[in-house]
Amino acid sequence: MASLRFVVKRLLLLVPVLFGVATLVFAILHLAPGDPARIIAGQRASTEQVNQVRRELGLTRPLYIQYLDFLTDAARFDFGKSYSISQGAPVRGVIADRLPVTFELAIFGQLAGIFIGLPLGVLSAVKQDSMTDHLTRVGALSGISIPIFWSGPLLILLFATYLGVLPTSGRIESTLFLPTHWEFMGRQLPLTGMITVDTLLLGRFDAFVSAARHLLMPSLVIGIYSTALISRMMRSSMLEVVRQDYMRTARAKGQGARITVMKHGFRNALIPVVTIIGIQFGTLLGGAVLTETVFGINGMGLTIVRAIGASDYPVVQGTVLTFALLFTLVTLVVDITYGYLDPRIQQ
C-alpha cells in the first residue's frame, strides 16, 4: 500500500532529525556560560562543595560520555532534576504539570482562530472585492503584524484595569482550591491538568466559570495570528473552489447559491485550511511563551523563560526538547494528512 510506505518513510526520516535536535540542545547548553555546579551549590558554597556537586552531576566525566548519557536519558525522557526553578523536582514531573496548561491555551487559541477566521474567510471570498473583503484582508495582515506582547497588555488595560470585567492574570481565582484527583465510579483518578476540563470533571461550576474568565483574553490574544492566517487561507482556497466546474453544475441544476457555497464550496475549500491549522502549530507554541509571560500563566512557555533566566539547564533541555518533539510530530501528522487528502503529494 502506497500510503503506508509513505508514512513509514516519513517516520524513518524523523529519527535523524530528532537525533540532530537532541545533539543541538546538548551542544547549546554545554556552550552556555555559567557553572551548573555553582548554581546548585549556591553562591556561598566553598570550592570543595562545588567540586563535590560537580562530581555528583557527572560533569567531571569526558564530554563524549556525558553526550552518550544524555542521549540515552533523552530517549527515556529523563532529564534529571531541576537545579533552581523547581528545585530538586524531576524535570519529567515539571513537564507533566505544565504541558497540559500550554496545551489548553493552544487549543482555545486555535478554536478562537477557527471560529472567527473561517466565517471571515468565507465572507471575504463570497463578497470578493467588496468593502467587507478589503477590510477582512487588511484586518488579517494587521493581525499578523500585531505582537502578542502589545495586544495582550492593551486588552488587560481595557478589560481588567479600566472596566474591571475580566481578571488580569493567572488561571483561576486564588481563593478557589481544587483537589488533585477526581472520583469516577468509586475510583480516584488523576486530573488532566487542563483547568476547564478538570473543573467540569469535578462538577465545580463556580470554578469552571472562573477558569473560563481567566482563559478568555489569553486565548483571544494567542488566537489573533491563527485567525488572520485561517481567514486568508480560507479566502484564497474558497476563491479557487468557486471557479470549479462542479460548482457551476450544482448551480445549473437549480441549486440555490447559498447551499452551493456551503455544501460544495466550503467543504472542498477546507482541505488546505486544515493543513495550515496544523502547520502554524509551531507559531502557536512560540506564541504560548509570550502569552504566558504577559498573563502570568504557569505553563511550558513561562517555565522555559524562567529556566533560561535562571540557567536551570535540565529544565531548559527537557522543555525545549519536548517542544521540538511535539512540533516535529505535528508537522509529520500534517504531511501525512495532506498526503492522504491529496495523493499527488506522495510522489
Add this chain to the structure above:
Amino acid sequence: MSADTPTDTETGSAPGTGTDAGGGVDRRETRGFLGRLRASPFLSDLLSNRLAVVGLAIILAAVVVAVYARFGYDLNALTQSRLGTEVADRTPPGWIGPAAWNQHLFGTDAAARDIYKRCLFGAWLALKFGTITVSVSTVLGVSLGIIAAYYGDLTDNVVMRTMDVLLAFPSLLLALALVAIFPRELGLWRAVVALTLVYTPRFARVVRGAALTVLEDEYVDATVALGAADPRILARHVLPNTLAPVTVQSTLNFGLAIIDLAALSFLGFGAQAGTPSWGLMLSRGVDNGLLTGKWWLSFFPGLLLAVTVLGFNLLGDGMRDALDPRMREAID
C-alpha cells in the same frame, strides 16, 4: 523534512491590479537596469497594488523617522534616568493632564524619560538590527541553498538535513535556547545572532527549490558544455533566477525579524536595561503600567512596532501577488 508543505496561494487580485494587464505587457527589448525595471510586469503589478504602495510608504516613513532619531537625539538622554529634572509617569498631553501639547507628546516613563523620543529611536534600533538579521540570514541561506542544489548528493544531504534540524524547533524557542549561549553584555547582538541562525534555513529551503528548477533548464547544460566554471554558472545563471522569491521572503521576514527581536527583548534576552528598544519599553509597560493603568507606557511603542511590521507585510504580500504564480509556490 516538510519540503512539500502546502503554501498560501493567494489567488485574488487586489483592486485595480487586474490580471488582464499581464498578457498585454509590452515586452520591448530594453537596455539598462532602469529600463528593464520600467518594463517589468512585476513592478507595474506591484505599483498598481494600492496596499503594497501603502506598505512601501510606511517603510520609507519609518526609515526617515529612524535616521532623524539617530542623528537628532542624544542616546544618553534617552537611556539614563531623568528623575529629578523631569516628572515621572506623566500622561500624554490632552489626556487628563495640564501639560502643554508639545511637552512629552507620548508622556514620560517611570524614569521620567520622554516616551515620544524613545519610540522614535526605537525605530532606528528595530530597522538597524532587523536589517542586519535579515541580510546575514539571506546571504547565508542563499549560499547554502545554491550550494546544496548545485552539488547535490552528499553536500545537499548534509546541508539540508542540518537545516531540517534547525526547522524542527518552533522559531522563537530555538532563538531563546540559542540566546542562552551568549553573555548578557552583548545585548541585542545576541538576539541578532540567534535569529540569524533561526531564519537561515527558511532562505536555504526557498533558494534550493528555486535553484533546482533553474538547473533543470537546458541552457545551464549548454553553459556547462561550453566549459563555464562552477562559480560562473552559479553567479551568472542560478543566483539571478532565485532573486525574486528571495526578495519576497526577505521582505516578509523583515516584519517577523522586527517582532522577534522585540519579543526577545520583551522576555529579557535582548536589549540591555535602559535601551530605548520597543520590546524593552513594552516589557516595562507590563511591569509598571498594567495594574496602575499607565496605558501610554505600552500603547505607543507597540503601535509603532505594529505599524512598521504591517508596512513590511503589506509590501511583501503585494510582491508575492505580483510575482509569477510559479514562484509563489516556493514561498511560505
